[in-house]
Amino acid sequence: MEPIVSVRDVRRTFGDVVALDGVSLDVHPGEIVGLLGPNGAGKTTLLSLINGLRKPDSGTVRLFGGDPRRASSRFGLGTTPQETGLPATLKVGEVIDFVGGHYSDPMGRDELLDRFDLRDLVTRQTGGLSGGQKRRLAVALSLVGRPSLVLLDEPTTGLDVEGRRALWQALRDYHAEGSTIILTSHYLEEVEALAERVVVVGSGRILADDRLGQVLAHVNARRVSLCTGAAETDLAALPTVTAVQTDGDRAHLLVSDSDAFVRGLVASGTEFSGLEVRGASLEEAFLSLTGTAGMPETEEVAA
Numbered sequence: 001m002e003p004i005v006s007v008r009d010v011r012r013t014f015g016d017v018v019a020l021d022g023v024s025l026d027v028h029p030g031e032i033v034g035l036l037g038p039n040g041a042g043k044t045t046l047l048s049l050i051n052g053l054r055k056p057d058s059g060t061v062r063l064f065g066g067d068p069r070r071a072s073s074r075f076g077l078g079t080t081p082q083e084t085g086l087p088a089t090l091k092v093g094e095v096i097d098f099v100g101g102h103y104s105d106p107m108g109r110d111e112l113l114d115r116f117d118l119r120d121l122v123t124r125q126t127g128g129l130s131g132g133q134k135r136r137l138a139v140a141l142s143l144v145g146r147p148s149l150v151l152l153d154e155p156t157t158g159l160d161v162e163g164r165r166a167l168w169q170a171l172r173d174y175h176a177e178g179s180t181i182i183l184t185s186h187y188l189e190e191v192e193a194l195a196e197r198v199v200v201v202g203s204g205r206i207l208a209d210d211r212l213g214q215v216l217a218h219v220n221a222r223r224v225s226l227c228t229g230a231a232e233t234d235l236a237a238l239p240t241v242t243a244v245q246t247d248g249d250r251a252h253l254l255v256s257d258s259d260a261f262v263r264g265l266v267a268s269g270t271e272f273s274g275l276e277v278r279g280a281s282l283e284e285a286f287l288s289l290t291g292t293a294g295m296p297e298t299e300e301v302a303a
């Protein structure tokens with residue numbers, strides 16, 4: 001099957017900043033791909049090359065087999081950027097009709113309102129909507145033209161938990177009807193909830209690209225927890241430790257090789273009890289892959 005999106009050896013700089021450095025990525029029809037990475041990793045730049053807003057310094061980008069900078073290549077594309085400016089004096093229903101007017105077979109106003117639970121807002125001016133309501137409308141508008149490929153840059157930023165879940169469901173439903181979705185997110189929960197394939201981006205490079213479960217398996221990050229009086233600095237010096245956090249007399253560590261860690265722990269003569277070792281969550285795997293400092297909150301890890 002031909003890829004819908006094909007990115008080959010792409011490099012893109014902004015002055016001295018290398019935003020993308022040798023990125024290659026194919027996306028096939030029907031996939032949901034989550035681009036995950038810390039601030040400044042290059043995710044938005046990658047989307048802007050795919051949607052034709054920017055062009056690479058070197059390498060090639062193909063969208064539906066054509067140059068994304070040609071309008072004809074973007075015919076089946078729907079997109080929601082990180083920030084959207086809505087015309088403040090237009091009502092929600094009017095904006096949907098206005099955007100739909102640009103397409104030959106738009107999704108009807110009612111269908112879109114129902115899918116995104118926006119019916120109560122139809123007569124409200126967009127200028128009076130809350131940040132979360134605006135975000136929901138902006139994402140909904142990306143589907144007006146019934147696109148076969150949807151690019152979403154941090155789709156649920158600013159939404160509360162309920163709003164986020166409802167929007168995920170709307171996107172899942174749309175995907176189930178046959179579309180392809182590429183999204184960026186800082187919410188690891190979002191990527192776990194939506195994406196079947198995860199592409200981890202860090203410092204302009206692709207660090208991992210695989211099924212969600214495989215990405216976790218690739219990184220040997222393990223979460224170790226133990227009761228000990230040892231200082232954080234001493235624990236951090238033990239083999240393969242990448243992060244340490246203490247909580248009373250209990251220490252939580254992220255290690256890349258739990259066997260080597262345990263051998264080193266015992267050899268160091270450190271007193272400990274209640275040792276627990278378990279696999280990494282996506283968050284932990286992500287931190288380990290991108291080398292991002294810090295340790296996820298215990299609650300998030302438990303979740």
Ligand SMILES: Nc1ncnc2c1ncn2[C@@H]1O[C@H](COP(=O)(O)OP(=O)(O)OP(=O)(O)O)[C@@H](O)[C@H]1O
Pocket residue numbers: 014017018019037038039040041042043044045046
């Ligand atoms: N128009 C621009 N001018 C200068 N530098 C830019 C521009 N756009 C992006 N950059 C830089 O390129 C790098 C990648 O930025 P990009 O916005 O693609 O990252 P990101 O992964 O989307 O980050 P975030 O998660 O914060 O949105 C960053 O260092 C950023 O400062």
